[in-house]
Amino acid sequence: IVTIELSDKERKNGLLKQICKEKERAEEAVHFNDDNQLFYCGAGRTSFAIDPYGFFKLCGSLSHPDCVYDLRKGSLREAWDRFVPQVREIRTEDEKCRKKCLGCPLINLCMWCPAASYLECGKLDGWVEDFCQLAHARAEALGTV
Known part of the structure; x- marks a missing residue:
């Protein structure tokens, strides 16, 4: 490689x-x-992705169940203002x-x-x-x- x-x-x-x-x-x-x-990367800072099923993701590759937001059950504003900070605060x-x-x-x-x-x-x-x-x-x- x-x-x-x-x-x-x-x-x-x-x-x-x-x-x-x-x-x-x-x-x-x-x-x-x-x-x-x-999360130290740019995921959810300046961009996001929405998959064909209506799931909001902080980045296109982030598919963990705790890190996707169903836009059919909430709004884009809720996803950006509440969900993104919640995901970015995940600790190990x-x-x-x-x-x-x-x-x-x-x-x-x-x-x-x-x-x-x-x-x-x-x-x-x-x-x-x-x-x-x-x-x-x-x-x-x-x-x-």
């Missing part, structure tokens, strides 16, 4: 930008690790997630997020070994380790 990514100039530049974000996020990682907050008590993911300086290179975690392992706060290995391979290939 890394070889293919680095052979594409745009993708390589995108990864290098992620490294810059990584440095900016270093202090935030300590904050998130302290309060166990899962999973020690592995806190140490291996939320506190990791390579989190922007692995692309871990609660939505991807749920899709991979059925938990919003699950550690995904493949993401971790990929992040370390990217960091090594880009000379940031």
Whole structure:
């Protein structure tokens, strides 16, 4: 994967930008690790998605049952004003997630997020070994380790 990514100039530049974000996020990682907050991404901050069944999601990939709002039973205003803050306040008590993911300086290179975690392992706060290995391979290939 890394070889293919680095052979594409745009993708390589995108990864290098992620490294810059990584440095900016270093202090935030300590904050998130302290309060166990899962959602540090942009989900529900400036955009959202509505699936064909009328379910409001903070992002198109976030399909966990506790993170979707049925617009047939409520309004868009309720979803945005009440539901989004509720989801963004979800915390983890999973020690592995806190140490291996939320506190990791390579989190922007692995692309871990609660939505991807749920899709991979059925938990919003699950550690995904493949993401971790990929992040370390990217960091090594880009000379940031």
